[in-house]
Amino acid sequence: MSTNENQITQTNDVFDTANIIIAGITGAGKSTLINAVFGKDFAATGKGKPVTQEIKEYRNPNVPVRIWDSIGFEIGNDNSGVSKTKASITKIKKTIEEQASKDQVDHIHAIWYCINQGGSRYQPTEAEFVRELHSIGVPFIIVITQCIEEDDEFVNEINNLNFKNGITDIPVIEVLAQDKTFRGGGLIPSFGLDLLVDETMKMLPDFVKGSFIAGQQIKVVLKREECESIITKYEKMAETGFWDKVPFINMGVVDNRFKKMVKDIFAVYNQILSEKAYDDIIFDLSKSWTKGLFSWCIVPAAFNKNKDKLERLMSEIEKKGADGLELETREFKESTRAARMITYYGYTLLMAIEDVWKLIREEKIKNIEEVVIPQIKQRIQYYLSGRRRNNH
Ligand SMILES: Nc1nc2c(ncn2[C@@H]2O[C@H](COP(=O)(O)OP(=O)(O)OP(=O)(O)O)[C@@H](O)[C@H]2O)c(=O)[nH]1
């Protein structure tokens, strides 16, 4: 059991990282963007003065991505007419060169250049800056940040200036990294991050694509929402008479619809497994039966015996997002019991997949049934065992 946990930690230690430079003037929203894409607290945010004059490298032991944030980045001339643009370019170039002199996994793999939609327009000096950096050959994306609306005119302006400079291959992506609230109570929900993730994926070298997928949180959130709606769908079906009696042995064998839920969840992760692999996973999920965990569904008297354990497990899952798992009433209808089981097993599977997914490399996904599934099965056992340690 604990070997598995060690394995997962070790896998993470040897992860190649996807390395990205984020450039853009103070207040553009770089830190906000980094945190939105790679997880909260990845970079410190705050209005005002740059913290240092140098480029700052962010690492996080749990995220296989490294970010170089160009703090103190400036364009234009200073009071005495000296080009700040040049100094900024020099700093960023230096970082790229330094990294390029190291291992391939240390190279800078992409540049996100941020421009605040509400700030100044795209100026020739800025276009010049972009041209200089783009010419180094590192994949380059312009991110229009803090967008309160889609502004085609602004996008065209950028494309036109770039075109004049002979650049036709820089994607321009409009993003609102964080919901924007207004004093009157209005709210614009964040948008565009999924597009930024997609565009970046297209441009990254293959060997760090897996790290980037694992590190970014956007598609994970999208995947989770999709899986939750799948679980809810099956839960609703169960509640409205999906089974005419609560199945008390292997649910997948009893009812193909349960297997279909498992298949649907894996499909969200772009995985189609062999029938045997689904059966194995369902068998593992059903092991909680033999431990008496769900025997109360059939024998209500067993409810009292297992109530504490069940409540603990259910509240654990509730924290992860499942709703309405109250165990107050002892007079569940069979359909309600079936629905609770669906939710419980659905979330157990989802949590196990998520744990493993964020730590695996792309080449391992290619070997899903031999390498990934055993790890997922071990995580299922871990969650079903009810012996959760507070180590993360
Ligand atoms: N609601 C909302 N606020 C944002 C967004 N992006 C930036 N902000 C706000 O704009 C301010 C500046 O954002 P930062 O992310 O700190 O900007 P930065 O580019 O990292 O700035 P420096 O670190 O000074 O270079 C902060 O108050 C953020 O909360 C966004 O997508 N949505």
Ligand SMILES: [Mg+2]
């Ligand atoms: Mg910042």
